[in-house]
Amino acid sequence: MATSRSEHDAVVVGAGPAGLAAVDQLVRAGATVALLDAGHGPGGQFWRQPASGAPAPAGLHHDLGTYSRLVAALGRDGVRYLPQQHVWTVTAEGHGFTVHAVDRSGAEEVPVEVHGRRLVLATGAYDRQVPFPGWDLPGVMTAGGVQALLKAHGVAAGRRVVVAGTGPFLLPVAAGLVAGGADVVSVLEASPRGRWLREAPVVLRNAGKLGEAAGYLRTLAAHRVPVRTGWTVARADGGDALTSVTVARLDRSGHRVAGAERVVEADTLAVGWGFTPQVELAVGVGCRTRVDADGSVVCEVDEYQQTSVPGVYVAGEACGVGGAALALVEGRIAGAAAGRAPVPRRTSRRRAALRRFAAAVHRAHPVPDAWMDALDDDTLLCRCEEVPVGRVRAAVQASAVADARTAKLLARPGMGWCQGRVCGYATSCLTARWSGAPYDPTGLARRPVASPVTFDTLASG
Amino acid sequence: MAEPTFLFDGEPTPYAEGQSVGAALTAAGIRSWRTTRVGGRPRGLFCGIGICFDCLVTVDGRPNERACLVRVANGMRVTTQEGTGHGDLEV
Numbered sequence: 207m208a209t210s211r212s213e214h215d216a217v218v219v220g221a222g223p224a225g226l227a228a229v230d231q232l233v234r235a236g237a238t239v240a241l242l243d244a245g246h247g248p249g250g251q252f253w254r255q256p257a258s259g260a261p262a263p264a265g266l267h268h269d270l271g272t273y274s275r276l277v278a279a280l281g282r283d284g285v286r287y288l289p290q291q292h293v294w295t296v297t298a299e300g301h302g303f304t305v306h307a308v309d310r311s312g313a314e315e316v317p318v319e320v321h322g323r324r325l326v327l328a329t330g331a332y333d334r335q336v337p338f339p340g341w342d343l344p345g346v347m348t349a350g351g352v353q354a355l356l357k358a359h360g361v362a363a364g365r366r367v368v369v370a371g372t373g374p375f376l377l378p379v380a381a382g383l384v385a386g387g388a389d390v391v392s393v394l395e396a397s398p399r400g401r402w403l404r405e406a407p408v409v410l411r412n413a414g415k416l417g418e419a420a421g422y423l424r425t426l427a428a429h430r431v432p433v434r435t436g437w438t439v440a441r442a443d444g445g446d447a448l449t450s451v452t453v454a455r456l457d458r459s460g461h462r463v464a465g466a467e468r469v470v471e472a473d474t475l476a477v478g479w480g481f482t483p484q485v486e487l488a489v490g491v492g493c494r495t496r497v498d499a500d501g502s503v504v505c506e507v508d509e510y511q512q513t514s515v516p517g518v519y520v521a522g523e524a525c526g527v528g529g530a531a532l533a534l535v536e537g538r539i540a541g542a543a544a545g546r547a548p549v550p551r552r553t554s555r556r557r558a559a560l561r562r563f564a565a566a567v568h569r570a571h572p573v574p575d576a577w578m579d580a581l582d583d584d585t586l587l588c589r590c591e592e593v594p595v596g597r598v599r600a601a602v603q604a605s606a607v608a609d610a611r612t613a614k615l616l617a618r619p620g621m622g623w624c625q626g627r628v629c630g631y632a633t634s635c636l637t638a639r640w641s642g643a644p645y646d647p648t649g650l651a652r653r654p655v656a657s658p659v660t661f662d663t664l665a666s667g
Numbered sequence: 668m669a670e671p672t673f674l675f676d677g678e679p680t681p682y683a684e685g686q687s688v689g690a691a692l693t694a695a696g697i698r699s700w701r702t703t704r705v706g707g708r709p710r711g712l713f714c715g716i717g718i719c720f721d722c723l724v725t726v727d728g729r730p731n732e733r734a735c736l737v738r739v740a741n742g743m744r745v746t747t748q749e750g751t752g753h754g755d756l757e758v
Contacts, residue, residue, distance in 0.1 A: 354716050589710075592708075628714070
């Protein structure tokens, strides 16, 4: 099998806001750059473009001017933009790093190796999920998946939709659904309204963000979509697909209020509990991680976005979930630093302000414990391997297991196709609760092969 | 010109240029296209962005393709997948 190999000053992985900003800065600094991305086109999740090639509808997208400017940079001399590349590992080699990917742009998969003296990882994040009875029914989807259907394909995921979970991302998803012609039955934000008031000093300094949220709320109000704070999804029901959602009220400590439940008819439930950063490539090449305020494993970076491994930079969600504006700023800093160009102080100050805002969002939108109380023994914890909650609890209790990695080895949650990306957070939370040991998600964040590859590709590396 | 179609379990199904298999099936009102290995439970789109592998489907005879990532092509044969998708290999 043919393996193509090439050398650059820097390799950037991920073409979302952080990766595009990094490439732009690297080019300005005169560096040669390869940009690898899994998508069909640049933009990542935030700037996901219509698959038809039609212009993006403005209502679903923000800051398209910046997007156009950054995409234009991909056409400049010294940049190789490689879409549909599924990167499965990164290795340190000689004076730099080799990115190993599978090129899926043609009919056949082709293994690819791209070498760079420095590496910028802008791998983004995906929706964080927690299990509840019925969450494996068709019709239950992640909020991000519902948004992707709208942005890229112009398809509303369902006709009667409940949006639930926590965090500011629920609002654009619900507003997008309304604009796409769906009947949004209600938006359930688990956090009580008061939590935001406590964060007012930080939030008020980010007026732009407030304006965005207000715009979504106006759209929802105009369509008489109720936004209920302090409510959550308790269970999903249906035969071969979702037909109803049981919703429940939460008290201030995040536990269910007895008897405060109601059943809502719906064919679709869009749910999201914040985001899980994709850190496996960084972890694989030895970058040090920490557990962030939202409970996610993220990469440690210095003021230049450099990790504990010299020459490896991380920008965007993978060093702490903070949204697209922060990702752009971090990408700019990482690109400038990797290109040996100075980082303006103004840019560093902007990063500090956006990080304070991100921290306020994390404090205002914790995942309430109620989901752990609502589980049945036969609720699936791991969707891939169909491992029910009861089996993992029995393994943890019978063997006095205190960490999620051992729970995985004994009862197999996280052993399937997705490698624990979906159930890793929940397995870590539950293992801590059942064993009494502290919460530790790091054991389930290692994935030596970050994307499924054939044995042929592995053997060629 | 007739609008482009692909075959879902033999049924001609319309799609728009550039759509993923999962998006085209969702637009056609189809919610699931796989049954699980253990419980035989139906599954369709969940994460929608290539992370969860719930939406696996057989495309032109290749099992375990992610419906959320594969783009539809005219005349493509998409078939419901049971278990591992390698039914012909099981004894």
